Amino acid sequence: MTGIDHIAGRPGFGARLTNALLRATRAKTPLDVGDPAALIAARGKLDRFDAGMARLQRRASRPFTAEDADIAGVAVKTLAIVDPVAPRRANDVLLFVHGGGFFFRSIHGHMLMAARIARAAGIGRVVLPLYRLAPEHAYPAAQDDCLAVYDALLADGVDAGDIVVAADSAGAALALGMLLRARDRGRRLPRAVALMSPMTDLSYAGASIAENAERDPMLGGQPMPAPAYYLGDADPADPGCSPLFADLLGLPPLLVQVGSTERLRDDGVRLAAPAIAAGVPVRVEVWPGMPHVFQAYDFREARQARARIATFLRGDASLPRQTG
Secondary structure, eight states: OOEEEEOOSOOOHHHHHHHHHHHHHSOSSOOOTTOHHHHHHHHHHHHHHHHHHHHHHTTSOOSEEEEEEEETTEEEEEEEESSOSSOSOTTOEEEEEOOSTTTOOOHHHHHHHHHHHHHHHTOOEEEEEOOOOTTTSOTTHHHHHHHHHHHHHHHTTOOGGGEEEEEETHHHHHHHHHHHHHHHTTOOOOSEEEEESOOOOTTOOOHHHHHTTTTOTTTOSSOOOOOHHHHTTSOTTOTTTOGGGSOOTTOOOEEEEEETTSTTHHHHHTTHHHHHHTTOOEEEEEETTOOTTGGGSOSHHHHHHHHHHHHHHTTOTTOOOOOO
16 A cells, blocks of 8 residues: 555545635634734634534434543543444444644544544444643643543553544644553554544654745734744654654554645645655655645545545555545
8 A cells, every 4th residue: 555646536526615615714813823822713613613613413313422521530522423323343443633733622622523424334332532732731631631542542451453443633742652652662653544634743853834825825914933832842853742843663564644735735745755764654645736634624525535545444455546
């Protein structure tokens, strides 16, 4: 499965409409990431929007029930998937590490995305860590929380081979950092890892950061300074923060999906080289014209992408190339 796959075709109507809505609603004034109060206020607005969308979603059937829990002192959401499709094994667990720029959650939207992937993969249980957020908690607090949850699952008797990991955006940096630290501590690693629009380079050195500065319907039109509110005193290029620069030796097979016009495209594309160098099976899919974390939506390409993630997480590391 190793390689970079440029998905053929053009964005459908649903994707084009979503891109237009994102451009119309994205912030016209750049967020002052150096002001902790501004970040916390923005988090509140995003959380209220997310809760409003969740109320709309309740009018339709949701493929899960959710409970609040505590694992190793970390708050988590545990999802029980309703009618998972052809369960692979009764013990399978999806550990989902949500994105949100390290400072917000959009928890309802992330739960729905995780549940849709789990249901399609035949996985009955999802664990979603509610890791500590910046700016109140700088690196490595969030990564510490994710690692604590993973270690606790293993200690509770869940076999590493029954665990799969999925993560989006900033959550991908946390998930990869968690797995690298687990590897270094001699832990067994999960069966497979799927990354959606991953953030892997917090120095923002990828060419697509500038190339797609206006094309990206969600993250475009404003500067992308390194998130010092999360990094604290850490170097953005430190492999612990930016897994693109880490030795990926021993990691499980990786599936990476990015949109061609998103600013973080090259964070995903460039991950192929260190993975290949480390002997890690990796497939990077570049989807034409898709917005950041497009798998969260419900247009055609989003459903297709989630289906491919599900196939991969079920254990098919020979995921075929997509031709249209």
